[in-house]
Amino acid sequence: xxxxxxxxxxxxxxxxxSEDSSLQSFLFGLFLSMYLVTVLGNLLIILATxxxxxxxxxxxxxxxxxxxxxxxxxxxxxxxxxxNIQTQSKVITYEGCITQVYFFIVFGVLDNFILAVMAYDHxxxxxxxxxxxxxxxxxxxxxxxxxxxITTALNLLQTLTALRLSFCTDLEIPHFVCELNQLVLLACSxxxxxxxxxxxxxxxxxxxxxxxxxxxxxxxxxxxxxxSSTEGKYKxxxxxxxxxxxxxxxxCTLLGVYLSSSVTQNSHSITRASVMYSVVTPMxxxxxxxxRNKDIRGARRRLFRVKP
Numbered sequence: 001x002x003x004x005x006x007x008x009x010x011x012x013x014x015x016x017x018s019e020d021s022s023l024q025s026f027l028f029g030l031f032l033s034m035y036l037v038t039v040l041g042n043l044l045i046i047l048a049t050x051x052x053x054x055x056x057x058x059x060x061x062x063x064x065x066x067x068x069x070x071x072x073x074x075x076x077x078x079x080x081x082x083x084n085i086q087t088q089s090k091v092i093t094y095e096g097c098i099t100q101v102y103f104f105i106v107f108g109v110l111d112n113f114i115l116a117v118m119a120y121d122h123x124x125x126x127x128x129x130x131x132x133x134x135x136x137x138x139x140x141x142x143x144x145x146x147x148x149x150i151t152t153a154l155n156l157l158q159t160l161t162a163l164r165l166s167f168c169t170d171l172e173i174p175h176f177v178c179e180l181n182q183l184v185l186l187a188c189s190x191x192x193x194x195x196x197x198x199x200x201x202x203x204x205x206x207x208x209x210x211x212x213x214x215x216x217x218x219x220x221x222x223x224x225x226x227x228s229s230t231e232g233k234y235k236x237x238x239x240x241x242x243x244x245x246x247x248x249x250x251x252c253t254l255l256g257v258y259l260s261s262s263v264t265q266n267s268h269s270i271t272r273a274s275v276m277y278s279v280v281t282p283m284x285x286x287x288x289x290x291x292r293n294k295d296i297r298g299a300r301r302r303l304f305r306v307k308p
């Protein structure tokens with residue numbers, strides 16, 4: 001039997017954002033601060049939504065789920081990087097890498113679905129305001145949230161196909177997180193089946209929610225355009241302005257990273273750009289929703305018993 005250099009169980013090396021040792025302390029402090037801000041901001045939204053009965057509405061139910069998904073997404077993205085910087089190690093086990101791949105996909109896709117559900121909520125609120133309470137009833141809202149969680153949690157197919165890959169001796173991942181496409185680039189075995197599954201899942205789980213978001217906002221823009229009064233147009237637009245900002249930030253950075261990866265070989269540039277959708281966007285979401293939402297600001301003041 002001829003010797004070969006493939007393996008099914010190995011350790012990988014996460015090279016991180018920069019290999020410059022003089023920058024590691026700065027990067028640790030920066031990303032730890034960003035993580036704490038993300039957790040604090042999103043946790044405040046969840047606490048305000050749960051504690052204030054005025055916010056027990058479909059919109060804030062979806063927003064609290066988005067905040068929880070953002071906390072988990074950020075933890076999955078940078079927790080291992082922070083540990084590696086602190087311990088001055090770049091190693092992640094094969095099992096740890098596969099686990100990180102799974103949860104990175106789960107919470108990334110969950111963000112897509114929750115954003116799509118929120119877009120539908122805004123569509124009903126603006127295009128069918130008189131029927132809003134009938135359409136967005138408690139049962140439907142529960143089904144939408146539960147369906148989003150179940151669909152993403154059962155997204156095992158991509159991870160299972162990754163388990164079939166064999167890897168060469170070069171196990172360096174030029175990233176701060178184990179991403180599926182990075183593992184495929186390291187594989188020595190045939191990746192055709194895996195590539196087909198990955199593209200199909202991307203179209204179904206990524207393109208599906210995006211199509212729903214675009215359709216909902218197209219209908220919203222059409223409905224706003226039909227409103228005769230300027231005040232009515234402003235009120236309708238302000239209803240979905242925060243959500244539109246979050247959607248634009250998330251999808252523009254996400255698509256920018258993956259489109260640029262197809263035309264450039266600079267892996268470190270792609271890695272740094274990935275920080276935008278995996279770390280920066282979840283951190284900015286609470287700020288965007290709080291700055292443009294009087295209900296959230298009011299609930300936050302009542303949560304801490306602060307007079308306006």
